[in-house]
Amino acid sequence: MIFTPRLLWVTLGLALAVVVLPGLFWLWMVLLAALILADVLLAGSPRRLKVVREPVGPLRSSETTTAGTRVENSGARALRGWVKDGWQPTAGAEDGLQRLQVSAGGATTVQVRLTPKRRGNLRSEHITIRSIGPMGLAGRQVVHHVAHELRVLPEFRSRRHLPSKLRRLRELDGTTAVQLRGAGTEFDSLRDYVRGDDVRSIDWRATARRQDGAGGHLVVRTWRPERDRRVILCLDASRTSAARVEDEPRLNAGIEAALLLGALASSAGDRVDFMAFQRQLVARASSSERGDFLNLMATSMAPVEPVLVEADFSQLPAQVAAVSSHRSLVVVLTALDSASLQEGLLPVLPTLTAKHRVVVASVQDPELQRRGQQRGTAAQVYRAAAAERTLIEHRTVAAELSAMGVEVVEAAPEELPPALADAYIRLKATGKL
DSSP, X not given: OEEOHHXXXXXXXXXXXXXXXXXXXXXXXXXXXXXXXXHHHHSOOGGGEEEEEOOOOOEETTOOEEEEEEEEEOSSSOEEEEEEEEEOGGGOBSXXXXXXXXXXXXXXXXXXXXXXXXXEEEEEEEEEEEEEOTTSXXXXXXXXXXXXXXXEEOOOGGGGGHHHHHHHHHHHTTSSSOXXXXXXXXXXXXXXXXXXXXXXXXXXXXXXXXXXXSOOOOEEEEEEOOOSOEEEEEEEOSGGGGSEETTEEHHHHHHHHHHHHHHHHHHTTOXXXXXXXXXXXXXXXXXXXXXXXXXXXXXXHTTOOOXXXXXXXXXXXXXXXXXXXXXXXXXXXXXXXXXXXXXXXXXXXHHHHTTSEEEEEEEOOHHHHHHHHOOSSHHHHHHHHHHHHHHHHHHHHHHHHHHTTXXXXXXXXXXXXXXXXXXXXXXXXXXXX
């Protein structure tokens, strides 16, 4: 049983009547109780409602969708009242509480607009229906435990960099610019020599055949970046990825970088595999699977959350070997934390670098730079010293990784995705994949 604000005003009115006629106090109380009981009994039964959830397709964070719930009334009386969908706060329900009116034997659909604030699997575990009597004094309330789930994909803010990076790839491929020779690149075609071409690209056999004919020009070979390479993206989802950088978990920047590089590499004709790990493998996607790879990767990333455990990098070589036995570009998205890298990633890097090209991408906290420049008070000096020490440790780790043949990409959260894409394009242009 529930009561409405109207009952308060009726009670106050009867209280005034009691003041005027105090001898009729119990009569007024019996009258009030009778009104409440009659309103409750005449209200439509919320238990006779059937609640059916309508499926909602996945969407990206910060986009808006509508979650529908069909309510069918199998009772003998019409139901008038309120309905509240129990979405969690991060689902961003704009109209979770709505008026509800369903005729006897009829049905209606409750539409709730959702604007999710974070990725992942968001759920509404129940829907609460409140039936109000005809006098609007009291009613009945029932909670229907029917779950509704919405998968929210990563926002992919770095998508805006994709057209410019694809344009650079097309230039490397020779569709909008002259093709250049790079170590390990693939032969594309023959053309006439022009001033400025590398003489090492001259094809003397083709030139000789041209001399035997009517022509007398030198012939050079053109090259294009290698295709059908293997790119393996390894996302660290351990405790270091839970640290907040610019008011977001470090994991979010890694996801943005992996999405941009995955979309870029798959568009370039390379085979891309994605995996997220901590103590074990928690997500995986491959461009060899059927469907749009970007959507597959975003769907597999959506439920990944940082876990407060240490990453087990010792499993990484075996996971990479299970994906590809050929030389590949292995991109490890993790934090340049000296303690975790010294004990985790560094011991397994020789195994990876012996067969693969390895890139370590990490998010740099801009707050360290800002704190290193603030030295007005004693407290700020101490904070600046701590920030400088952290930056020195990061540079030391980066130098150690470079000495092992690993390329290090470190940038602020918004700059990491394009920086990692540039590193991929640079490796592809120089034929180092």
